[in-house]
Amino acid sequence: MKHRFAAILCIAALAQSQAALAQSVCVAPADLDDAIVYAMPLAYDAMQNVCAGEFASDGFMQSNGAGFAERFRDRQDAAWPGAFRMLKVFMAQPDEESANEDIMGLVSTLPESSLRPFVDAIVTQKLTEEIKPTSCGEIERALELISPLPVENISGLVTFVAQQAELKNPEICKPASEVVAN
Numbered sequence: 001m002k003h004r005f006a007a008i009l010c011i012a013a014l015a016q017s018q019a020a021l022a023q024s025v026c027v028a029p030a031d032l033d034d035a036i037v038y039a040m041p042l043a044y045d046a047m048q049n050v051c052a053g054e055f056a057s058d059g060f061m062q063s064n065g066a067g068f069a070e071r072f073r074d075r076q077d078a079a080w081p082g083a084f085r086m087l088k089v090f091m092a093q094p095d096e097e098s099a100n101e102d103i104m105g106l107v108s109t110l111p112e113s114s115l116r117p118f119v120d121a122i123v124t125q126k127l128t129e130e131i132k133p134t135s136c137g138e139i140e141r142a143l144e145l146i147s148p149l150p151v152e153n154i155s156g157l158v159t160f161v162a163q164q165a166e167l168k169n170p171e172i173c174k175p176a177s178e179v180v181a182n
Contacts, residue, residue: 026173027086029159034082036155037075039123044069046127051136060144068147075151084112087119 027035044065055061060068131139146154163172 025089026171027089028082028173029163029175031082031086031089032159032162032172033152033155034079035086036158037072037079037151038083039127040072040154041069041076042120042124043127044072046124046131047136047139049124049128050131050133051139054133054136055140059140060147061140064147065140065143068143071151080112080116084115084119 047061047065051061055065146157149157159172
């Protein structure tokens, strides 16, 4: 369930390939928070694509899902820089085919604002591929449970769970105080 939830919240979606994910690199917790905030509306759109016929007409997604996603959509602009940094960490890692090197060359020549529509389309497509109709009820329940929380608490909670689970794909950077103590 944790893996599925994390995937839905974009952790896996921002990765270019499994090979890039396997690299020993860490993502700043604040950037993961931003990626979660940035990706939640995209995840909502992907869920609507896959699950629209699966959600109960009187359930959370039909009655409150759009409002839930809108709270995150309102913060996407502010979250974009951190989400983009997270994406660049993955793209900077060479994969087996060295395709990421070409992508990084392209990314470095384009303004970030020009890349956002492409990132949005790719993330939405990847999430749509990951979501299975049989998981729609679980997704709806999870979102309903966290929906009363403020946006920053939701992204912080997901980051915290990823840290506690010692998530390796991506690995979450340890705070400077922990690195010095070790």
